[in-house]
Amino acid sequence: MPAPLIGASVGRKEGQEKTRGAACYVDDMTLPGMLHGVTVRSRVPRGRIRGIRYEGDIPWNEFTIVTARDIPGKNVVTLLTEDQPFLADQFVNHPEEAIVLLAHTDRFLLEEARRHVAFDIDPLPPVFSIEDSLARKAVVWGEDNVMKSFLVEKGKVDDVWARADLVFEGEYETGAQEQLYIEPQGMIAQASPADGVTVWGSLQCPYYVHKALMPLFGLPPDRVRVVQMTTGGGFGGKEEYPSMIGGHAALLSWKAGGRPVKIIYDRAEDMVATTKRHPSRTRHKTALSRDGRLLGMEIDFVVDAGAYVTLSPVVLSRGTIHAAGPYRCDHVRIRSRAVATNAPPHGAFRGFGAPQSIFALERHLDRAARALGLSPEELRRRNLLRQGETTATQQEVLEKINLPSLLDLALEKSEWRRRKEEFAAHNRSGADAVKKGLGLAVFFHGSGFTGSGESYLASVVGAEAGRGGRVTVLAASTEIGQGTNTIFSQIVADALAIPYDWVEVAQPDTSRVPNSGPTVASRTAMIVGKLVETAALGLRDKLRAGGFLGVTYDDRAWAEACDRYLDLHGTLQAQAKYELPPHVKWDDKTYTGAAYGAFGWAVYVAAVSVDTVTYETRVDDFVAVQDIGRVLHPVFAAGQVEGGVAQAIGFALYENVILANGRMVNGKMTNYVMPTSVDLPPIRVFFQEVPYEYGPAGAKGVGELPMDGPAPAILNAIEDALGVSVRKIPALPEVVMEAAGCL
Amino acid sequence: MPVARAAKIEVSFTLNGAPVTVRALPMARLLDVLREDLRLTGTKEGCGEGECGACSVFLNGRLVTSCLVPIMQAEGARVETIEGVADQPDVVPIREAFVACNGSQCGICTPGMILATTALLRARPNPAETEVREALAGNLCRCTGYVKIFEAVARAAEARRGAAGGVR
Numbered sequence: 001m002p003a004p005l006i007g008a009s010v011g012r013k014e015g016q017e018k019t020r021g022a023a024c025y026v027d028d029m030t031l032p033g034m035l036h037g038v039t040v041r042s043r044v045p046r047g048r049i050r051g052i053r054y055e056g057d058i059p060w061n062e063f064t065i066v067t068a069r070d071i072p073g074k075n076v077v078t079l080l081t082e083d084q085p086f087l088a089d090q091f092v093n094h095p096e097e098a099i100v101l102l103a104h105t106d107r108f109l110l111e112e113a114r115r116h117v118a119f120d121i122d123p124l125p126p127v128f129s130i131e132d133s134l135a136r137k138a139v140v141w142g143e144d145n146v147m148k149s150f151l152v153e154k155g156k157v158d159d160v161w162a163r164a165d166l167v168f169e170g171e172y173e174t175g176a177q178e179q180l181y182i183e184p185q186g187m188i189a190q191a192s193p194a195d196g197v198t199v200w201g202s203l204q205c206p207y208y209v210h211k212a213l214m215p216l217f218g219l220p221p222d223r224v225r226v227v228q229m230t231t232g233g234g235f236g237g238k239e240e241y242p243s244m245i246g247g248h249a250a251l252l253s254w255k256a257g258g259r260p261v262k263i264i265y266d267r268a269e270d271m272v273a274t275t276k277r278h279p280s281r282t283r284h285k286t287a288l289s290r291d292g293r294l295l296g297m298e299i300d301f302v303v304d305a306g307a308y309v310t311l312s313p314v315v316l317s318r319g320t321i322h323a324a325g326p327y328r329c330d331h332v333r334i335r336s337r338a339v340a341t342n343a344p345p346h347g348a349f350r351g352f353g354a355p356q357s358i359f360a361l362e363r364h365l366d367r368a369a370r371a372l373g374l375s376p377e378e379l380r381r382r383n384l385l386r387q388g389e390t391t392a393t394q395q396e397v398l399e400k401i402n403l404p405s406l407l408d409l410a411l412e413k414s415e416w417r418r419r420k421e422e423f424a425a426h427n428r429s430g431a432d433a434v435k436k437g438l439g440l441a442v443f444f445h446g447s448g449f450t451g452s453g454e455s456y457l458a459s460v461v462g463a464e465a466g467r468g469g470r471v472t473v474l475a476a477s478t479e480i481g482q483g484t485n486t487i488f489s490q491i492v493a494d495a496l497a498i499p500y501d502w503v504e505v506a507q508p509d510t511s512r513v514p515n516s517g518p519t520v521a522s523r524t525a526m527i528v529g530k531l532v533e534t535a536a537l538g539l540r541d542k543l544r545a546g547g548f549l550g551v552t553y554d555d556r557a558w559a560e561a562c563d564r565y566l567d568l569h570g571t572l573q574a575q576a577k578y579e580l581p582p583h584v585k586w587d588d589k590t591y592t593g594a595a596y597g598a599f600g601w602a603v604y605v606a607a608v609s610v611d612t613v614t615y616e617t618r619v620d621d622f623v624a625v626q627d628i629g630r631v632l633h634p635v636f637a638a639g640q641v642e643g644g645v646a647q648a649i650g651f652a653l654y655e656n657v658i659l660a661n662g663r664m665v666n667g668k669m670t671n672y673v674m675p676t677s678v679d680l681p682p683i684r685v686f687f688q689e690v691p692y693e694y695g696p697a698g699a700k701g702v703g704e705l706p707m708d709g710p711a712p713a714i715l716n717a718i719e720d721a722l723g724v725s726v727r728k729i730p731a732l733p734e735v736v737m738e739a740a741g742c743l
Numbered sequence: 744m745p746v747a748r749a750a751k752i753e754v755s756f757t758l759n760g761a762p763v764t765v766r767a768l769p770m771a772r773l774l775d776v777l778r779e780d781l782r783l784t785g786t787k788e789g790c791g792e793g794e795c796g797a798c799s800v801f802l803n804g805r806l807v808t809s810c811l812v813p814i815m816q817a818e819g820a821r822v823e824t825i826e827g828v829a830d831q832p833d834v835v836p837i838r839e840a841f842v843a844c845n846g847s848q849c850g851i852c853t854p855g856m857i858l859a860t861t862a863l864l865r866a867r868p869n870p871a872e873t874e875v876r877e878a879l880a881g882n883l884c885r886c887t888g889y890v891k892i893f894e895a896v897a898r899a900a901e902a903r904r905g906a907a908g909g910v911r
């Protein structure tokens with residue numbers, strides 16, 4: 001029996017090629033006769049298109065030109081709601097909306113041509129903010145600008161206000177955030193009536209692209225093929241937008257008679273045109289007893305969806321479900337809305353609505369503790385959920401959770417008590433313009449799709465055995481840096497007791513792999529990983545059932561069994577299909593029940609310095625304590641947490657999307673600032689492992705959890721340092737200065 | 744009058760130890776010539792404006808961002824890319840450390856990080872963490888939060904120092 005690989009930090013499957021520069025990303029691929037494609041966009045936030053003019057001394061006859069008229073099938077990006085076109089026809093609803101596509105072999109000439117396409121657009125009144133959209137300054141979507149709303153009701157919150165010792169209110173805001181994967185988006189397409197449509201690209205969800213391209217060309221599933229190339233980061237940004245680019249490249253290729261077309265966004269285009277994190281505004285009204293028990297919570301959560309629905313209903317859903325946090329409270333009302341504005345649609349970004357609503361809650365509870373004269377850790381300790389209690393959606397927590405021990409560990413590792421005193425003394429002394437503070441956040445993140453989502457997805461994974469006992473995993477789940485290939489290989493190697501090197505993960509290609517669902521929602525390890533394990537065991541069971549393999553076996557016996565089976569049958573395959581665990585019961589109508597099979601739980605602590613001359617904040621130390629079930633790969637799991645915390649520090653302090661009339665005006669890495677190696681503190685990661693029965697080897701999701709907690713922990717630390725309350729992020733110096741009354 | 748298409752010029756330089764001559768537009772970026780004309784795609788483009796370091800190469804032994812280098816500047820120069828240095832004896836331990844420590848996740852920043860680390864360790868075989876942080880400040884990574892990259896650099900430094908006879 002080989003030593004188990006799960007729990008060991010084996011080397012990354014594609015480590016060699018990535019460190020030699022040999023991994024093939026989409027822009028590294030060239031096809032014979034390939035054209036380059038570009039997108040010409042509206043620039044007007046809302047209006048009616050009167051005409052398109054092709055101007056200048058451009059040899060237009062050399063160009064492939066595509067407009068909405070050229071679309072062979074349906075002009076709609078199929079996702080949740082059929083409101084977004086691939087190419088605007090008659091109306092534009094945001095300034096980055098695509099109207100014309102151009103292709104040519106000469107990239108320089110192409111850029112020149114792009115500048116010489118002009119539009120005649122009669123402007124219509126736009127809206128740009130949540131408040132203006134709610135006030136219907138102009139109605140830009142549906143009847144009232146509200147794309148989706150939810151109501152969660154638990155108990156009778158209206159009855160608690162009268163008996164509360166304190167009713168505490170507050171309002172909180174979060175800004176848009178750019179995913180800023182270092183590889184910009186891009187796709188290559190080859191499309192013609194004879195050969196169907198094939199696209200290769202940088203993407204998270206091959207079957208989302210597949211689903212969007214079929215109606216665009218009116219083709220059946222087997223005539224559309226989507227292949228994922230090595231992908232340089234996603235973080236949600238390559239969840240749904242690749243459908244748009246893939247469609248554009250394919251439309252150009254179709255019009256160009258099947259010549260391949262490559263569209264690669266440059267950084268500026270990627271930043272301004274693709275989706276970003278939804279800006280949000282949250283209002284809290286909370287009833288507390290004198291001793292700090294949460295009696296009731298009323299929460300109003302609104303996100304800015306941008307011009308089209310895209311994924312906003314599900315982002316809103318997750319934000320709503322996480323809005324009341326991992327606390328015991330009998331009376332909760334959460335009302336939430338996603339509203340339209342004339343900005344490019346906001347979309348998926350790690351955390352998916354939860355970082356926004358958790359920011360509001362964790363800031364609010366800190367302030368409420370202060371108002372009650374309790375320490376922030378004590379207020380939370382008195383309300384932490386315990387096993388058997390229920391969340392806001394009345395989900396009974398069946399997992400063995402121990403939040404007090406997570407809190408204790410975080411306080412211990414951050415030397416909370418000692419540092420609190422030290423910082424208070426430092427700040428009191430007045431000797432230093434730099435003030436120091438400590439803040440924490442307690443939070444959770446549901447793994448997998450919400451509610452019945454996973455049963456609708458009905459994900460399928462295949463496993464295939466080859467000569468010499470090699471096993472290939474067939475799944476549409478993508479490696480985007482997080483470690484899918486490695487973790488799936490570990491799971492298979494352990495399940496079958498075969499060497500790690502014998503396991504390979506097939507390149508996600510819809511013509512070869514089944515639909516294991518999108519690579520999102522912290523679901524790949526927990527949900528798909530379990531299916532990988534089941535499919536692998538299916539191979540073993542087939543070999544045993546046929547008498548090829550004994551109950552005990554070694555590598556050689558396994559390899560021989562596979563060879564003999566293949567001699568006889570030609571192929572050896574097994575599949576596994578997802579089934580919802582029996583405890584996951586969800587009611588979409590009342591928004592009650594088990595929202596997730598399992599949650600990750602965490603307590604994070606930030607130590608900060610705020611310079612009271614410049615009002616710049618620095619994070620000096622960061623402690624991240626979490627329970628993500630069994631840790632499959634300690635180094636990768638820590639890498640997920642460190643990377644997530646780094647992004648969240650950017651979200652909290654630096655990353656400011658400036659939208660003017662719906663357009664991002666700072667769409668460059670020079671003026672949109674993400675953390676560099678000199679900006680980040682030590683990020684100290686700790687796991688408390690509580691195995692989860694339905695995850696592979698007891699694992700739960702980890703990808704998004706670390707995005708949720710840092711921002712409130714940091715802002716709580718700023719309040720601890722300065723005694724002033726900053727309620728919006730990013731907490732740029734001018735924001736902190738204003739809160740401090742210095743502006 | 745159609746837009747004039749600029750005339751190409753001839754540029755000769757040493758690429759990963761071998762002489763090459765290319766015909767390119769005078770303002771073409773070294774990055775494009777490497778990736779498109781010479782098909783060396785290990786050098787990546789993350790921003791095109793000198794901010795991310797994904798396009799790092801060595802120009803006459805100095806680390807530069809090739810998206811900011813007009814091809815004319817390469818005339819007569821020594822250019823080295825990740826493909827050329829990956830198997831050099833003092834770079835192998837760096838690559839191994841990046842794999843062992845998970846300093847490479849999505850990998851798009853990795854060739855640049857490996858080159859930046861190589862430049863650092865050639866100049867400072869035993870850098871303090873602050874020096875590592877400063878040396879890599881021009882190379883952005885969105886995946887790792889840099890923690891595992893710092894660990895990889897420390898491990899690589901140790902391995903290189905431990906290598907028989909020392910390297911450089």
Ligand code: FES
Binds near residue numbers: 790799808810
């Ligand atoms: S592409 Fe050259 S620095 Fe980013």
Ligand code: FES
Binds near residue numbers: 853886
């Ligand atoms: S590993 Fe993805 S950007 Fe660095």
